[in-house]
Amino acid sequence: MRDRPISRPTLTRRGALGAGALAASSALAGCSSPLAAGLLGSELSPGTLVYWNLFGGGDGGRMKSMEDVYRQEQGDPSSLQATTFAWGNPYYSKVTLATVGNQPPDVAIAHLTRAKPLWDGGLLEAITEEDLAGVGLSSADFNAKAWQAQVTDGKNVAIPLDTHPFVMFFNRAVLEPAGLLEPDGRITDLSGIDTFEAALAEISAVTGGIALAVANVSENATPWRFFWSLYNQYDGAAPFLADGGTSITVDEEIFSDIMHRVETWVENGWLNRTLDYAGSQTEMFVGNAGLYLQGEWEISTAQSIEGLDFGMAPIPTLFDRPATQGDSHTFILPRKDRSPEDRARAMGFIASLLKQSMTWAEGGHVPTYLPTFESAEYTALLPQADYASAADNTYYDDPAWYGGSGSTFENTVGPQLGLVQQGTQSPEDALAHIRAQLDVYLSTPSPL
Amino acid sequence: MSATAPPSGMKGAISAAAPVQRPARPGSSSGSTFRIVSAIVLAVFAVLWLVPSLFALKTSLSDNGTAALGAAEILQDWSPTFYSYATLLGAGDIWNWYLASAITSILTTVLTLLLASMCAFALSRLVFRGRNAVMLLILLGIMIPGQVLVVPTFQMLGWMNLLNTYWAVIFPQVPAVIAVFIFKQFFDGIPRELEEAARIDGAGLWKIYWRVIMPLSRPVIAAVAVLTFVGVWNNLMLPLFVISNPDLMTIPVGLATVQGSFGQRYADIQAGAILAALPLVALYLVFQRQIVEGVTGTGLKG
Amino acid sequence: MTVAAAPRTAAGTSRRGSGRGPWLFLAPFGLFYLAFLLWPTIWMFIASFFHTSTVRAGLGSFAGLDNYTEMFSRSDFWSSLWHTLQFTLYTVPPLVILAFVLAVLTNRLRSGQWFFRLAFFLPFILPSATISLIWVFIFTPGTGLWASVQDLLGPTPAAGMLTDPRTAMIGIAIATVWWTIGFNFVLYLAGLQDIPRELYEAAAVDGASPGQQILRITLPLLNRTTTLVILLQIIASLKIFDQVFLMTAGGPGISTRVSLQLITDTAFTDNRIGAASAASVLLFFIIVAIAVIRQVAESMASRRAGEV
Incomplete structure (x- = not known):
């Protein structure tokens, strides 16, 4: 008896619920709505x-x-x-x-x-x-x-x-007075380590500062790209990682050669000690540096700078063979x-x-x-x-389950190399740290 | 602060305004200085606290070109435009995200309210064997940090074939142990006499729960509902990993991961941030009391 | 926690839960509890002893304690713990002290309390995505609002707040204090409103200045609230993920990567659920330990309150 006044609204509510359910199911019958996909797991928009x-x-x-x-x-x-x-x-x-x-x-x-x-x-x-x-x-x-x-x-x-290699940007306003431009505006052939270092010295004389800008602060990828490009210019350079990433096989001698050279370039004032990604660009854009190394995609940024006369070329072959890092x-x-x-x-x-x-x-x-x-x-x-020829000389990162562009591998190795360029650790310490930090990945069975 | 005495005139003015039961005695002079300094300090902080939101609002009403130039230009620009809002609301993505946020928040809230209150009812009103064990489990549950479980939760959902459905966001958030506590505490305080009449009429457990206890619990239902809703709406981590289909993302996840519609369009980004928060701000203005009480209730008594 | 009130229920008035009745009420919640709280916890422990993969079915090969020894030997595991602690150290003091001060000041206002409540509490209900987008924009290097204010005060450092490893965590902490202070603020305000006005009046009669009143009355009486606020805050800080993920993604480098991010990276980027589970278990124990301390502190406080 007492139930009656209470149960009537319940009934109507139930009716409303039923109607709602009906409406909902007919809406779901459309089946391509996010609603249906979210509630029923049906495929979203087949045909798209x-x-x-x-x-x-x-x-x-x-x-x-x-x-x-x-x-x-x-x-x-x-x-x-x-x-x-x-x-x-x-x-x-x-x-x-x-x-x-x-x-x-x-x-x-x-x-x-x-x-x-x-x-x-x-x-x-x-x-x-x-x-x-x-x-x-x-x-x-x-x-x-x-x-x-x-x-x-x-x-x-x-x-x-596509292939997106690590390449060299140059500022013509700097290279012109340094005598490093061909009549057609291309950069002169800088092949060979001695030619290249002489060029760095000449550019430094023009800028009164650094010659070459390579980002190494708050940057993981660039120091790695820089290193991997030069490393592979040595004949017979062993892979950094072998057997799917279970062992480090990097040639210590070449590693040491390159990183000591980087140190020397910094000491000579040719290469920046501390520049972040944007800073390294700006230095070349405003003419504080003649050369700048980065992936070719920065072409759009360079083109957007008013009054900048720049050119691009593959990384010069400093050692035995042309090589550049890329993906x-x-x-x-x-x-x-x-x-x-x-x-x-x-x-x-x-x-x-x-x-x-x-x-x-x-x-x-x-x-x-x-x-x-x-x-x-x-x-x-x-x-x-x-x-464009750089694409044919591109060296990809070694295959590993923790490797590749933007991966744990690059994020581990890059900062250590960046610190060498900063002058805060020796190449030997860098390699020791890299080994120590990668150890856990080397010894772990691949989850793949 | 109390060392400097204010001019006597001011003192008179302030103590006149004071409530009657507060006697104007020695000490209240320094009290009025204190009150003025307090008001100033508070005002400064209130301004600091309002600036970020207002700046975001201002940016969202600029055009993208102005917003890209920086804060100074944004603040000097006095030609508000709803362009960014129109763009976002016209693009479609955000409606899907709103839908996902609304559905997951509402369904989780309804399920939590119902299931947690039923559980609390049993614990508050019924005597049965194993009751202490259940209490212990609940007590344990309150200490389990849900966020830390994101990895195994992901696996569970995978096995249940629920990844990339709204249920993947809803189900893991239903067992909110804290809600059971809040309900139980409230139920414990409801006088038993109220159930007697129903019981004499031969009402079953369900009827007592649904017709007697729940109608008396409106304030606590509102508090739990609002807090659950806000919590689910704002959850980032769970939907971030269990929903990877952009059409099914909740609005915080969509804003955080999908770049397509933005690029470096700062006005659009700020408009998105505000659109994500808008329903909650509205909710807050309506349910201010329940939210604040809910927070103090869960914070202090949970 | 008034769990102890239970025995009262046993009185004759309450229905004897004969048979299934009570369990029918418990079961629905219990089901979700078991499936999405208890079982994931147990599973996390199990998986931590296996080389479980994200992309392969099953548990994978048995790992023994490998995942744990790995975590203990990883410098980035320790650094993520340190960053979590760093975040806690940066945020807890301002969140507690500032919230207390603001609450005390607001509480003394005769009118307009609603306004300050709104100003300080409103950010708390915003989604983390919203506050992160707002603050990342404020911290835009060079041209952002923060840099503009710095400009007014003197020369600005070129690097933005969030792009410099030395200041990135501070930036996150500032955004977090702004975001969550409202929570502590209302807790303190509630605590303050429980203090009888007569106590202050009596003190005022005795000639105590407002400062003395705060020191002698407010602070001691809010001890319990403060303990709670601090512990809640520490637990919340240990679980930090959203702001870091959204504002810096753990960068620059891994200079702001926190524990939960290490866990999700390991599970969902490295695809190593086993190792991620081990890290989860370790973080789980740290958080549970503090939760236990909180329970103990709470029950001691209420016992003391009972004695008084």
């Missing part, structure tokens, strides 16, 4: 290609316009969903966790040196010649060095979009359930972007897609074409 990348700044803008071209080709603005994440370890964690969690993107960008560990972890699908042929590509369309570098266990694990941006296919159509669509997207390599090359990266690389248009693109 999901693409992840890590490009910011100018690269980000160029990638966006390339994506737009793809959308136009498809005649459907919703044919592609592209998401940009901050680059570095968190990006690769996201790719890993998404694949482990069964919702990876259809196509993702990865550095070549990071694609290999992803492959080792069983997170990637191999790309076959048939996949390539299906969209009118073949392995012969790619820069041989980059293509060979991605092959792992005899499988194609990634399709390289490639590649397309990967994360492991997921795909129909043949899904697979073809993913390959079609990759092919579309590869064919827009010219747009991509403007940002400085050397295209691996040979039809673009060999085109007259690219050869005429300056200063890009001036350093």
Whole structure:
């Protein structure tokens, strides 16, 4: 009896709930909404290609316009969903966790040196010649060095979009008075250690300060790129890491030679003692240094500086052979359930972007897609074409589950090398610290 | 502070304003100086505390070009624009993130309220064997730092096939042991006589819980609800690792990881920061009392 | 904690939980408790003895104590602990002292308390993502709000607050103090409002200045609150992750990387769940130890309060 007045609202509430549930389930029946995916785990927007990348700044803008071209080709603005994440370890964690969690993107960008560990972890699908042929590509369309570098266990694990070598920027206003410019504005041949050191001395005389700017403060990657470039210019330089990262095989003699030379250059006042990433650029931009070493991608920044007359060239061959540190941006296919159509669509997207390599090359990266690389248009693109040969002499970081661009390895080794340049530790101490800090990774079984 | 005596006129003015029960005696003169200094110090700190939010608001109302030039330009710019808000709200991503935040926050809150209060009801009102063991487990649970469990939680969710669903954010946050404590404490204080009438009518346990106890517990329900909601909305770590699909991210995670729509567009970034907080600010203004009481309740008595 | 009040319930008035009744009420919460609190804790201990991988199914090979010895021998494990401690040292004193001062001052106001409550407490309810985006922008090197204020005061250091390893943690600490002071502030305010006004009046009659009143009445009576605030603050600081992840990502270098970040990096970047579990267990013990201290302090305080 007493229940009645109370239970009536309950009934209506229950009715409302029922209606709500009905409405909800009919909304879910649409099935491509985030709501359905979030609550039921259903696939989000089938028919849309999901693409992840890590490009910011100018690269980000160029990638966006390339994506737009793809959308136009498809005649459907919703044919592609592209998401940009901050680059570095968190990006690769996201790719890993998404694949482990069964919702990876259809196509993702990865550095070549990071694609290999992803492959080792069983997170990637191999790309076959048939996949390539299906969209009118073949392995012969790619820069041989980059293509060979991605092959792992005899499988194609990634399709390289570009090579991005460590290169040399120079300020013409400084090099001109130092007598280091050719009539056509290119830098004179600085091959050979003696020629190079003489040039450093001349540039220093012009700037009244340093000649060469290489970032070494709050920077992990640059000191490593610097070292790995010079190290591989020695004939027969052993890998730094061998056997998938279980042993350090770096040639101590070469290591010591190079790092002592770095010390000497700093003592002579030719090379900066402490500059961070942005500072090292600024020094060259304003003419406090004639030369500046960094990845070619800084071309966009240099071009945006008003009144700066700069050129670019491969790192000069100081020792036995040309070599420079570098990596490639590649397309990967994360492991997921795909129909043949899904697979073809993913390959079609990759092919579309590869064919827009010219747009991509403007940002400085050397295209691996040979039809673009060999085109007259690219050869005429300056200063890009001036350093393009560096791609063929690129040395990738040694494969290791903790290695690659922006990895634990670079983050461990780089700072130690940076400290040598700062003059706060000897090359021998640096190597000892590197060994000690890498020890745990060497002795740990790969989790992949 | 008390050493300098204020001019007598001022002293009179302030003590006149004082409540009657506070006798104007020696000592209150230094008291009024103290009050003035206090007010000044407080005002300075209040300004310091308001500046960051207001600066963010100001930046979000600038255009991206101005914002890129730096603080001085932002502060001197007097042409507010809603461009950044329009861009973000027009892009779509943020609506998905709002949806994820709203759904996970609401469902976690509802589940926590229901399950924690039922648990607390049993512990407060019922006698059964194993009760002490349960109390001990709950007591243990309160000491387990949830954040430290992110790695095994990720694994659990993987096995349950729940990664990249809203449930991955909801389920691990449901067992909020502190909520059981708050409920139990409140239930313990409800006089038993109120249940008697229902009991004489032959009402079952559920009816007593649902018709007698819960309606009497509105204040504590509100406090737990608001705190749970805020906690889930603001959680970064759990959704950061269990949701990798950008369409399903909660708003803090989306803002923190997805760069696509921003680049170096500072006005957009600040507008995003404000949009992420807006629902909470609204919630705070409505439920100010419950939030503050909830915080003091959990802080002091938890 | 008034858990001890339980026996009262045993009186005849309460329903005897015959059979399933009580368990039906406990089970739903219990299920979640077991699945998402207790079992992950146990699993964390188990996995810490194995080479468990993030990308491979199963536990992996048995590791014995390898993961633990590894953590103890890793300099970055110790440095992450040190950074966590550093953060705690930077934030706890201002968060406790400043919150106390602001609360005492606010409490003496006759009007306008709501305004200060709003000003100091509002940041506390903002998401960490919001406060981090705000403060990273404020700390923009050269042109940010912080640098502009520094400019007014004198020449600015070129490096930004967050890009210099020497100041990055200070920057994070400043943002954190701004963000969370409201919590302690309202705790103190609540404690202050429990102090009977008559005590101050009596002291005023005896000629005690406001400063003396604070020293002799407020501070001792808020002892319990202070102990709690400090311990809560330490526990919260040990669990720091969000601000560091969002503001510096542990950088420059690893100069601000904290324990929880080392754990998530190990698990989700290195893909080593086993090693990450071992680090989790170690952090778990540190936090639980402080939580236990808190319980003990709490019960001692309430016992003392009971005696008085």
